[in-house]
Amino acid sequence: MSAGLGEQRPATVHTQAVAVSAEDFGWRHAERERPALQGLNLSIPAGQKVLLLGPSGAGKSTLLYALAGILEVDELSEASGALRVGGQDVFTAKQPVGLMQQDPETQIVQSRVVDDVAFGAENLGVDPELIRERITPALQAVGLGALDGEHRTAHLSGGQKQRLALAGILAMEPGLMLLDEPTANIDPEGVPALRDAVLSAAESTGATLIVVEHRLEAWADAVDRVVVLAPGGGVAHDVDPQALFTDRQLRAELSAAGLWVPGIVPETTVFAGTPGAELLHAQDLVAARSARAPKTAAVDLKIRAGAAYCIRGANGAGKSTLALTLGGLLEPSSGTLRASEDFAGELSEQPFSWKAGKLIARIGTVFQEPEHQFVTQSVREELEFAPRRAHAADPAAPAFDEERIAARVDQLLRRLRLEDLAEANPFTLSGGEKRRLSVATVLAADPQVLILDEPTFGQDANTWRELVQLLIEALEAGTAVIAVTHDEQFSAALAAQELQLPAPRETSEATRRPGPMLDAPLGESWLAGINPLAKLAAVAAATLPLVSTMDWVSASVIIVATLVALPLAGLRLLSFLRRAWPLLAAGAVAGWGVALVGEDAGRILLHLGVFTVTEGSVAAGAATGLRAIGLAIPMVLLVASTNPSDLGGALSQQLRVPHRFVLGALAGMRLLGLLTEEFTTLALARRARGVGNFGSPLQRLRAQLGQCLALLVQAVRRASRLAVTMEAKGFGTGERTWIRSVHFGLRDLLVIVAGVVLGAGAIAAALGAGTFHLVWS
Amino acid sequence: MSTSAIKPRASWRVVDIVIASAIAVASGVVFWAWNASYGFVSLGFVAFPPAAAFVSGMWLFPAALGALIIRKPGAALYCELLAAIISALLGSQWGLTVLLSGLVQGLGAEVVFAAVRYRKFTLPVALLAGLMSGFFGGFTEAYVLAYYEAYTPFMKFFHVLAMSISGMIIAGLLPWLATRGLARTGALGALASRRAHLEGAWRGQSR
Numbered sequence: 002m003s004a005g006l007g008e009q010r011p012a013t014v015h016t017q018a019v020a021v022s023a024e025d026f027g028w029r030h031a032e033r034e035r036p037a038l039q040g041l042n043l044s045i046p047a048g049q050k051v052l053l054l055g056p057s058g059a060g061k062s063t064l065l066y067a068l069a070g071i072l073e074v075d076e077l078s079e080a081s082g083a084l085r086v087g088g089q090d091v092f093t094a095k096q097p098v099g100l101m102q103q104d105p106e107t108q109i110v111q112s113r114v115v116d117d118v119a120f121g122a123e124n125l126g127v128d129p130e131l132i133r134e135r136i137t138p139a140l141q142a143v144g145l146g147a148l149d150g151e152h153r154t155a156h157l158s159g160g161q162k163q164r165l166a167l168a169g170i171l172a173m174e175p176g177l178m179l180l181d182e183p184t185a186n187i188d189p190e191g192v193p194a195l196r197d198a199v200l201s202a203a204e205s206t207g208a209t210l211i212v213v214e215h216r217l218e219a220w221a222d223a224v225d226r227v228v229v230l231a232p233g234g235g236v237a238h239d240v241d242p243q244a245l246f247t248d249r250q251l252r253a254e255l256s257a258a259g260l261w262v263p264g265i266v267p268e269t270t271v272f273a274g275t276p277g278a279e280l281l282h283a284q285d286l287v288a289a290r291s292a293r294a295p296k297t298a299a300v301d302l303k304i305r306a307g308a309a310y311c312i313r314g315a316n317g318a319g320k321s322t323l324a325l326t327l328g329g330l331l332e333p334s335s336g337t338l339r340a341s342e343d344f345a346g347e348l349s350e351q352p353f354s355w356k357a358g359k360l361i362a363r364i365g366t367v368f369q370e371p372e373h374q375f376v377t378q379s380v381r382e383e384l385e386f387a388p389r390r391a392h393a394a395d396p397a398a399p400a401f402d403e404e405r406i407a408a409r410v411d412q413l414l415r416r417l418r419l420e421d422l423a424e425a426n427p428f429t430l431s432g433g434e435k436r437r438l439s440v441a442t443v444l445a446a447d448p449q450v451l452i453l454d455e456p457t458f459g460q461d462a463n464t465w466r467e468l469v470q471l472l473i474e475a476l477e478a479g480t481a482v483i484a485v486t487h488d489e490q491f492s493a494a495l496a497a498q499e500l501q502l503p504a505p506r507e508t509s510e511a512t513r514r515p516g517p518m519l520d521a522p523l524g525e526s527w528l529a530g531i532n533p534l535a536k537l538a539a540v541a542a543a544t545l546p547l548v549s550t551m552d553w554v555s556a557s558v559i560i561v562a563t564l565v566a567l568p569l570a571g572l573r574l575l576s577f578l579r580r581a582w583p584l585l586a587a588g589a590v591a592g593w594g595v596a597l598v599g600e601d602a603g604r605i606l607l608h609l610g611v612f613t614v615t616e617g618s619v620a621a622g623a624a625t626g627l628r629a630i631g632l633a634i635p636m637v638l639l640v641a642s643t644n645p646s647d648l649g650g651a652l653s654q655q656l657r658v659p660h661r662f663v664l665g666a667l668a669g670m671r672l673l674g675l676l677t678e679e680f681t682t683l684a685l686a687r688r689a690r691g692v693g694n695f696g697s698p699l700q701r702l703r704a705q706l707g708q709c710l711a712l713l714v715q716a717v718r719r720a721s722r723l724a725v726t727m728e729a730k731g732f733g734t735g736e737r738t739w740i741r742s743v744h745f746g747l748r749d750l751l752v753i754v755a756g757v758v759l760g761a762g763a764i765a766a767a768l769g770a771g772t773f774h775l776v777w778s
Numbered sequence: 779m780s781t782s783a784i785k786p787r788a789s790w791r792v793v794d795i796v797i798a799s800a801i802a803v804a805s806g807v808v809f810w811a812w813n814a815s816y817g818f819v820s821l822g823f824v825a826f827p828p829a830a831a832f833v834s835g836m837w838l839f840p841a842a843l844g845a846l847i848i849r850k851p852g853a854a855l856y857c858e859l860l861a862a863i864i865s866a867l868l869g870s871q872w873g874l875t876v877l878l879s880g881l882v883q884g885l886g887a888e889v890v891f892a893a894v895r896y897r898k899f900t901l902p903v904a905l906l907a908g909l910m911s912g913f914f915g916g917f918t919e920a921y922v923l924a925y926y927e928a929y930t931p932f933m934k935f936f937h938v939l940a941m942s943i944s945g946m947i948i949a950g951l952l953p954w955l956a957t958r959g960l961a962r963t964g965a966l967g968a969l970a971s972r973r974a975h976l977e978g979a980w981r982g983q984s985r
Contacts (some may be wrong), residue, residue: 429964551924600930620930625925635873669803669860675799682810709808713804717847717966724793724968776924776927
């Protein structure tokens, strides 16, 4: 099944631009006291490009959601006034509106590039032929024309994902495009390409464009109009974009609201200290996530007290990996990282060997995502956590007695202006508050080295200023600060020494992602071309009869047949074993269990305490093990030759399984790789907080469960955003079309027949050999 | 606190479907991580293999977790089945029969939530759901799929009992605690369970 992209066509995506008008519009979310929007009057003519600004909480995102038609209307929410798109009320409008949000990972729905571009248009029920015509121009318009349609979306960079999402929006041919901080979560080098893609898309389609951003520089020259929402409701300013450069009062007001106004750097004190004693010394240090993962270039670096260092370098250079290694969280791949004698104290000179409780009192690491490091239920506990851990690890250290901890926590709460939120759950704070808290929780253990991964990424100007000020104070107190960052203003403010990490010596896509992957590209095997449902039916027909009997003959028939069929699925014996070994191991364990505790018969072979292993129980064990393996391994043929998306498409189109559930499940499954990565990161992030491999089995179990809960939080957050993306792409509202149609032919029938013959043959063989043994007798 | 709280709607919204799917996927990740250490754990049961059922509750937790978080008819079944499909696709389980197991285990939890008409999500309901999930699963493994056909009758009975107890704790108590933990973080804002942490353990929300 291929999508058949067709020949290169001239880039044409047509839309009919629509106007937007708000008359006294207001909206209150369910279970909120204050309205998110109130008394909004605004009129945007068709085809205009608008930059929408306002302080946080002014209702910008709510307005975009309303325009996209995805605000949930129920008996607890409340709308007032009118909001129209193209003259139609937004709550009943049926025309396509495109919405892009900031998290690139959740702007993509499907696992293959063509499928993702087509997703929205399919939901709108557009003729598949027409959708196929739109795909190439849409990809070209966003600068992704060179991508193969079968390319896996998981392998795109953040900026590319955003542009792909934009292509999907273009393929819906919307009259209005809404972008909610599209560049906030992508690397700075990807910003111009994304901005240009947005502008060329708007230009070529003529669609009305509304962009919400807190970094104004990229957009100020490109839009027709700037609208600033007032915090209480309504429009505060409605001006020409030039005013962002010329109107001093407006510039000051926006800057105070936390926006990045072109040419304004938030004011901080200037750091001008002199470096102190050497703390860490890296020699020929090479970092890697694991033995098989890509390695960074070798680094020589001396870290001194009271000095700042910025690690820079291209994507994939391994900056974060190097930071984790410097932080004592990853073992150096080669070369050495030594702590000075004074710094290490009674510990060995290798930070990686330090126990978590000792590590955090010396080297603190702040991860990019603050939520990865929250381990308690309140802001106060969060701040107390690290010093308590440090105290438990080193009861003699006077810095961590109860009184001093309390004093330090109070001081940090005041310093961060979080006193009123001391009892709040850390996860419920705003983005900026979370960022400040995450730095403070690490500072609370008073480490001499502080390492931060992209600390200013996506932050507004106010959080940026406070963060930089906090770090300058740490520097002045003699702490060494190491940051992975692209932010030049940041490194200038800290007077940081810059380390340019060269591109790695080798990168291969196969080694990039640890853990399981559901939709790895399939080879060109014969079975790959077979209808997924036919394969499923064949596996069922071949294996389910085995359930009825406990004998080694029928199981062996299926096992041998599977091995014979391996070439059809393009599998060699070795790659088969790599997939199937857990199944084989499980079969062996089941067999052993029965041999041990199964009913005894015949000669006694072995005495083990109260159990005896006999000839009879060994034979039963062998049958049990072979049956378990026979039931399991035919599935490997299916998995190795079937893309889950194709299986989903077939389930929905041919078996009429509701597409909402099938596609919802597939969209969730796309998160698998991401969540696996997050699970690994969580283990490191929590070790950096002092949670980890120590304590009683009960404490370890608690730490494990805590990590699982933290994973669930991220899963639910991502899924919530993904659901918004899907709804904005018209998902789940009505009949949809599919660009990948499913066929059922003679070959598919043949595969089913083969499965049936095998299943029946296995049973017949057992009956013939006299080993058939009905399990329910 | 207002008592009106959230009115249950039977139909699934897009956000319900996607979050339920993500719960199943996250469970798949936990299974995957668990598989890596399962070798060590199962070594502990070499002396008495049927006791391995004491940790089988591990495979069942998506059922009650999904139901407690999504609070819609079919959530337990959907999450457990999808988690089973994912582990089948990852090739770490028992092939096609894992789907059958997932279906039956999910059903065990589902009947409990259906019996209280999807209105009570208290600790006792969660414990019972976990227990039934383990019982349905253990019963199927011992007597229908008959993986351990050669076990003595007592061993088979022991397997079912151990799996039920395991289900009650790992797939009943833990999901209930997890739901409250999640609600406390505000992550469940879009769902019917968003106030789960404010509900009593025994009486739940008053309505």
